[in-house]
């Protein structure tokens with residue numbers, strides 16, 4: 428990229444537990460967007476939504492193990508350190524205050540998250556603080572304002588803020604970039620289900636994370652869920 432603006436991307440999630448789907452996605456995004464830093468940001472979970480027997484600290488430790496020796500991905504613990512609910516807008520406000528006005532910040536999300544955006548806390552503020560990078564599976568369609576009335580606000584946002592990867596390096600915030608990328612068919616739900624039903628999740632997640640799960644006897648209570 429011609430601009431030498433420092434660029435950071437964030438990839439949020441519960442990572443309960445982290446798996447190769449997350450890690451490949453973050454790495455491929457980091458390379459495709461040519462960012463200087465790609466940070467994984469584990470979210471704080473309200474107590475009633477926590478997986479029983481798995482603490483925020485354990486989710487953090489599993490991520491730290493997964494990222495050990497991986498220079499391309501960093502762990503950003505700010506949401507775990509903040510008491511109360513996790514709001515993306517608060518994370519971005521905090522980062523913007525820390526990094527200043529010129530650093531480019533991109534917040535990455537899946538299409539499913541984008542479609543729920545209008546229900547997010549202070550969502551109109553997000554693009555004033557960061558770019559949004561939306562990952563869609565190859566062949567999937569984005570909502571269009573004229574066709575799909577139910578996602579009108581999102582479609583309008585897509586039209587108004589549409590941008591490309593070069594924009595992430597040219598300005599600090601304000602563009603919505605859509606990126607097609609294949610997702611590995613792995614989910615934390617399925618891994619929890621496998622362990623809960625006595626099956627092995629080996630080769631779906633890093634060996635060190637699996638070892639940690641076994642050492643701490645996590646996810647043993649029978650869970651439901653498929654892919």
Ligand code: ATP
Nearest residue numbers: 439440441442448449452537610611613614615616
């Ligand atoms: P759960 O099954 O508990 O809902 P999950 O596997 O979907 O978990 P999350 O921690 O909810 O994982 O997701 C973190 C981020 O990773 C989200 O942006 C989500 O879209 C993305 N993600 C989840 N699974 C994959 C995958 N297989 N490949 C790429 N990205 C993924």
